[in-house]
Amino acid sequence: MDPSINELLLAYARLGLDHWSKESQRVKRRARAIRLDITTKIDVAARAVTRPFEPFAATGEPMRLIPMPCKQNRVFAAFFAPWIGRDGLSFDLVVLSEQGAPFAFRFEPGSQYATTAHGYDHVQMNESLGQRQVELDGAVTPLPTRYPAFPIPGESPVTRFLAMAVSMHGFPRGVDRILDDAFKGHALKRKTYLDMTAQMLGK
Amino acid sequence: MRILVCDDEQVQCQRTMKAIGSRAEVSDLAGGQMKSALTVLFERISKALNGDAKSEEWECPNEFKGYDVAIIDNNLTALGLEGARLTGETIVGYLRAFTDIPYIISLNKNVHVDFDIRYLFGDYQSLADLALNTKHLRNDRLWDPEFREEFAPWYWPRLADAAKRRREQVRFLETRFDEPVWKALGFPMEANEYLSLRAKSPLSSGEREPQEARFDVFFGGTRTLPPAEVKTLRKLASDGVGGARGAMFRIAAYELDRWIRRDVLGTQDVLIDPPHLVAQMPFLVGENAHDIHGWNAIVAGVEPNFGLDRTLFERHLAPARFLHEMWVPGPCFWWPTLKADEDLTERFFAADGDWPDAVFCEDASRFVVVGNGGEHRSPLEFETELEGSWGRRYITYVDDYAYTPRSRIFGKAR
Numbered sequence: 001m002d003p004s005i006n007e008l009l010l011a012y013a014r015l016g017l018d019h020w021s022k023e024s025q026r027v028k029r030r031a032r033a034i035r036l037d038i039t040t041k042i043d044v045a046a047r048a049v050t051r052p053f054e055p056f057a058a059t060g061e062p063m064r065l066i067p068m069p070c071k072q073n074r075v076f077a078a079f080f081a082p083w084i085g086r087d088g089l090s091f092d093l094v095v096l097s098e099q100g101a102p103f104a105f106r107f108e109p110g111s112q113y114a115t116t117a118h119g120y121d122h123v124q125m126n127e128s129l130g131q132r133q134v135e136l137d138g139a140v141t142p143l144p145t146r147y148p149a150f151p152i153p154g155e156s157p158v159t160r161f162l163a164m165a166v167s168m169h170g171f172p173r174g175v176d177r178i179l180d181d182a183f184k185g186h187a188l189k190r191k192t193y194l195d196m197t198a199q200m201l202g203k
Numbered sequence: 204m205r206i207l208v209c210d211d212e213q214v215q216c217q218r219t220m221k222a223i224g225s226r227a228e229v230s231d232l233a234g235g236q237m238k239s240a241l242t243v244l245f246e247r248i249s250k251a252l253n254g255d256a257k258s259e260e261w262e263c264p265n266e267f268k269g270y271d272v273a274i275i276d277n278n279l280t281a282l283g284l285e286g287a288r289l290t291g292e293t294i295v296g297y298l299r300a301f302t303d304i305p306y307i308i309s310l311n312k313n314v315h316v317d318f319d320i321r322y323l324f325g326d327y328q329s330l331a332d333l334a335l336n337t338k339h340l341r342n343d344r345l346w347d348p349e350f351r352e353e354f355a356p357w358y359w360p361r362l363a364d365a366a367k368r369r370r371e372q373v374r375f376l377e378t379r380f381d382e383p384v385w386k387a388l389g390f391p392m393e394a395n396e397y398l399s400l401r402a403k404s405p406l407s408s409g410e411r412e413p414q415e416a417r418f419d420v421f422f423g424g425t426r427t428l429p430p431a432e433v434k435t436l437r438k439l440a441s442d443g444v445g446g447a448r449g450a451m452f453r454i455a456a457y458e459l460d461r462w463i464r465r466d467v468l469g470t471q472d473v474l475i476d477p478p479h480l481v482a483q484m485p486f487l488v489g490e491n492a493h494d495i496h497g498w499n500a501i502v503a504g505v506e507p508n509f510g511l512d513r514t515l516f517e518r519h520l521a522p523a524r525f526l527h528e529m530w531v532p533g534p535c536f537w538w539p540t541l542k543a544d545e546d547l548t549e550r551f552f553a554a555d556g557d558w559p560d561a562v563f564c565e566d567a568s569r570f571v572v573v574g575n576g577g578e579h580r581s582p583l584e585f586e587t588e589l590e591g592s593w594g595r596r597y598i599t600y601v602d603d604y605a606y607t608p609r610s611r612i613f614g615k616a617r
Contacts, residue, residue, distance in 0.1 A: 184592060191554065
């Protein structure tokens with residue numbers, strides 16, 4: 001079975017939206033305070049996935065953050081947004097702590113341009129979203145946004161997304177459980193993405 | 204199996220009997236005969252609830268005696284009984300409480316629904332055990348364990364089993380009514396995390412922990428009779444009136460069965476049946492795991508190991524088996540126990556994944572391959588209203604049957 005980034009993102013987004021719908025008003029108020037444009041409907045999330053934000057396109061969808069089904073130690077809430085840059089599909093990750101500033105990270109494909117040293121899939125810190133087009137209120141600035149640029153194993157949108165998911169859920173007893181819920185009753189799909197995750201992590 | 208068909212119109216009654224055919228021994232109670240039988244029944248009920256009935260007057264009237272299933276047409280307006288116009292739904296609760304017919308079907312309550320997308324339950328608003336339309340009675344899924352029907356909802360019971368199980372359920376409650384539900388049914392402690400808020404609601408009286416709730420909560424919370432009548436029945440039962448105790452057990456059995464079907468087993472998060480288990484862990488099929496016929500053999504499995512790999516069954520599934528099978532339509536297992544089984548998790552990780560790309564279709568009671576490579580259309584995904592982690596399921600979408608609400612079927616929402 002061939003993996004599909006859209007299918008994976010949509011299945012994950014559904015879990016995130018379900019999680020967010022049950023989230024407390026305290027968390028939602030915190031998200032509103034830093035003026036995040038959070039998707040709460042699956043059809044909007046589906047648009048954000050199938051037609052991602054394109055900072056360099058003249059028209060198109062605005063950047064919207066999709067809730068992640070995630071609550072970890074000191075992580076109040078987390079969101080992600082797919083967007084298309086010069087080198088392909090990137091993912092912005094926004095992590096919200098209870099009191100402090102929001103933290104943003106970019107999971108980005110390796111650059112095709114010889115002039116940059118970022119020729120590998122990597123993750124780096126961010127002080128804004130997209131290609132700096134979307135401000136992140138309350139973010140710590142200035143941040144060293146070019147380095148460190150941690151390498152991500154793999155070179156596909158699917159592994160890039162799985163790397164982001166592993167960073168927030170862990171593995172095992174993390175992403176594997178998320179995949180279980182995302183592809184309930186469809187064993188081969190679940191197994192396909194699970195094997196990709198394990199392979200990516202050298203497990 | 205003996206079935207009583209009740210209808211205000213003889214012609215419609217005959218139609219229903221014809222649809223059943225020779226699959227059961229069928230009697231009719233139609234028109235004036237039904238009116239007379241109900242008049243006698245209601246007189247007895249009035250006396251019983253007023254505390255004036257002698258013990259023999261609590262017994263099931265002869266017209267309703269000795270049947271396994273009653274099929275009640277929902278439209279009873281032609282009966283001509285005085286007072287509010289009668290529907291099947293208004294008398295179901297009384298038939299349950301004051302007759303000994305174990306299983307009651309509401310017929311043609313909603314002729315525009317063949318498959319319930321919402322709760323995989325049938326008509327969740329019906330007070331009967333099952334809501335069907337006349338054409339469904341011709342479907343072998345209800346009668347024959349080796350059915351060949353294309354349209355075969357997994358949530359339909361086999362009627363002969365359903366009636367037998369209800370009698371066993373009532374016997375179970377006769378001896379264990381005062382025990383905590385949790386303990387009597389053998390819920391593992393981990394199940395607390397897996398039960399939805401909705402599932403916990405009947406157990407949450409505010410007076411004690413859900414694990415301590417007794418079976419009485421299902422009788423007390425019934426919607427099948429008006430609250431004042433429930434209160435009277437409870438009082439008479441506690442005074443030792445045998446007929447009232449019988450009514451209490453029958454009503455509690457119905458409510459508990461309903462709760463298990465929709466909120467405990469229906470979600471497949473607490474109890475899980477073999478096809479849904481295989482959809483999660485295909486390696487349990489053993490050497491036939493690569494073959495969809497091996498998967499479908501599970502659906503028809505009636506004896507342990509139900510078509511599952513014998514070694515895995517004995518080592519992992521048998522200890523997690525739900526033991527009180529009168530409460531479920533087939534073999535079931537405690538999912539929290541299986542989910543916590545590290546060895547099963549490891550086996551999924553380690554499996555070669557040489558499995559068919561198949562999903563279990565709830566409207567056909569079989570696994571169907573995804574994609575357009577086979578003889579069947581690719582299954583459609585839909586979103587139920589079940590509260591749990593497995594809200595999305597699949598259907599084959601058989602032509603000429605109404606699946607509602609359509610808005611919940613992906614690709615059919617127009």
